Amino acid sequence: MALIRNILLAVLAVTVVLAGIVLFRTFTYGGELESVDVELPEPPPVSADEAAERLSQALQIRTITVAPGDPRPGNEGPWLELHDWLETNYPAAHSAMRRETVADYTLLYTWPGRDETLKPLLLMAHQDVVPVNIGTEGDWTGAPFAGEIIDGYVYGRGAIDDKGSMVALMEAADALARDGFTPRRTIHFLFGHDEEVSGRGAAAGIELLKSRGVEPVMALDEGFMIVDPSPLTGAPMGFIGVAEKGYITVEITAVAEGGHSSTPPRDSAAVRLSRALVALDENQMPADFSKPPVSDLFRAAAPDMGFTSRMAFANLWVFRGMVEGQMAEIPAANALIRSTTAPTMLVGSAKENVLAQRATAIVNFRIHPNDTEDDILDHIRRVTGDIPGLEIEKGRSGVRGTGASPVSPTDNRAYGVLAEVARQAGDGAPAAPGLVLGATDGRYATAITDSVYRFAPAVMSPDELTGFHGTNERISVENMARLARGYGQIILAMDGAK
Helix, strand or coil: CHHHHHHHHHHHHHHHHHHHHHHHHHHHCCCCCCCCCCCCCCCCCCCHHHHHHHHHHHHCCCCECCCCCCCCCCCCHHHHHHHHHHHHHCHHHHHHCEEEEECCCEEEEEECCCCCCCCCEEEEEECCECCCCCCCHHHCCCCCCCCCEECCEEECCCCCCCHHHHHHHHHHHHHHHHCCCCCCCCEEEEEECCCCCCCHHHHHHHHHHHHCCCCCCEEEEEEEEEECCCCCCCCCEEEEEEEECEEEEEEEEEECCCEECCCCCCCCHHHHHHHHHHHHHHCCCCCCCCCCCHHHHHHHHHHHCCHHHHHHHHCHHHHHHHHHHHHHCCHHHHHHHCCEEEEEEEECCCCCCEECCEEEEEEEEEECCCCCHHHHHHHHHHHCCCCCCEEEEECCCCCCCECCCCCCCCCCHHHHHHHHHHHHHCCCCCEEEEEECCCCCHHHHCCCCCCEEEEEEEEECHHHHCCCCCCCCEEEHHHHHHHHHHHHHHHHHHCCCC
16 A cells, blocks of 8 residues: 555656646746847828728739740730839839849839948839639629729739738839938839749849849748637737748659550559559648747737637647647648648549559748758658659759748847837737748848848738739728838838848
């Protein structure tokens, strides 16, 4: 009996100690990241209604890209119209800045600074938009290319991706120029013309700046904003993209004997390919919570989390399996913690009664900063290694693959300025570094600066965010004022800072 009592006491003591460790880590976990304290200047005011009206006009110009190489010869009219429209509507900014055209239709503006010893500021957006799915035009509240303003929102393809930011940047620049502002630090604006299909224009713009020895103190592009409510905390939170995932497409081809479907083999090319896809679906790339930006995101969000969530993230050594399992069930959360696997295209036989000799799947992977292209290819070979007749190679067409971007710092003035802009735009919302799941033109800017951020100072609900590439893309009139004010604050706060 004494032995049993001693064992029970020992188990109880261990349990109490473990519970104490878990609770201590829970209550001490998290908090906003240490960043440079910043006091934001007040920019000249911009009329929300006038900014919204000009965005409405820009949305009516159909700068649609569908495939790399767009716009094709003879279809460049909308881009030329947009360039003329910008010059007409922002005369003060155009008088203050020099405008160049790169890669035919990408715009590079330079606002010369008075102090050449200061590194320049690079602000980015893109001119092109994705098409609207045929047959869905009637599902929109406001016609997708009419720029209608309805109940305080500007509707149209490109409202948030990304003409809203482009117009707001020009609103801020024009207001500053009219107000007599002359920057100490040179400012560049780079508006890519084909971000949605390749980013060739932005890449050429960055290459031109690189050839001139330009090394920006910060590059800022689209990506995140203040989300209200945040799915992590249920409260407003500003997300500042400090990295973005990479992109690789892989062709997986199963080879087998063809023939007539009346006498099929048991292991046809289609079956082999199906086995490979199931293997990839059931064996995802490993998740990683340990490194920035994901680790910093959870830490920064922790103070606003519920107790149970905070306890789980603070004690992944105990709850990792549960956290990973729950996040894996939510597509956006799953994409945050691992490289994702997405079979997108299938090609097989040309006729329903002919067995395919070669069945091919196109599988798109979005690469996490903790992985490389080689990690993806090694993973595919490992999980499909027992399936005969497979050929695995990088995709030969479509969007050119790139690795994940480097992770930008959070302890410099650039991040501190963006965090403070997010706090002000979000009425005190905390800011957290985030991982952008898609691709932006900002990835090219990593060639000339280690401080690349993806953030727009707007406040949006999860419902509004469904407009990205979807039906009823829209931005509020109020957000147009927030964007213009936020960009003005960023320009002024970064001007002259070492």
